[in-house]
Amino acid sequence: MYILPLYWRRRISLLSSLLLLLYGVSFSLAVSREFPLEYDGNGNLVSDGTFYYDFDGWNRLRRVRLGDASGEGGAFYAYDGSGRRILKVVFHEDGTNTTTLYPFKDYVRVINSSGTYDTKYVYDNQDTLLARQDPDGSKYYYHPNHLGSTDIVTDESGEVVEEYEYLPYGAELAGGNERYT
Structure with a gap:
């Protein structure tokens, strides 16, 4: 899938629309749709x-x-x-x-039709995430690198459950299996 900018408003530097182009297996254009912004x-x-x-x-x-x-x-x-x-x-x-x-900052409660779920977080004095306790009681430990970005997440037994790799300037290259907000 490719998303390409169509128009650019120079005065305020904002995209005015996006063009979505989807190509099929034979590299022929399958779907084209414009999204006005x-x-x-x-x-x-x-x-x-x-x-x-x-x-x-x-x-x-x-x-x-x-x-x-x-x-x-x-x-x-x-x-x-x-x-x-x-x-x-x-x-x-x-x-x-x-x-x-x-x-x-260190506590999140989610309420939905299935019930109420509490997640607890532990941060150090630099606001680096160190640990998380999920609603089921499982605990996970975050291991930051020298820049403070998480490289590895382990469970209570020390098993690696998530690994992360980063590009220069911090963009995530690969890793993790869940997203948290």
Whole structure:
């Protein structure tokens, strides 16, 4: 899959649309679709043709809706006085939702139709993630490299469960099997 920029607005340096080109096995063009992009006065992406994004006065993402500003579904976000995200609610197509609470930096609570799940995190005084305890009680330990990026994650028995490799300047090359936010 290739995504190529179509137009570039030079004055404000923002893409005005994306062109999605999908090629088949024989390298012939299978699908071509353009996605118009819209921005607010602060440069925040407010529409990508699929989702509508609503930002607050501090340019923090407040709401994501399907389609346009009146669309349903998506997600809602709330922040504390320090600008730290404290709430995320995702509205699913089946009418259920998943609520994620971030009351403290080292604690996350997820509430959905299956129940309530608490995850705890341990950081050092440099804000480097050192350990995580999942809702089922499993513990994982993060082993950072000299730059503070995680190279290896081990479980309680010391077995490696995730490995990461990085490109110069920190881009992730490979690794991990889960994403956490």
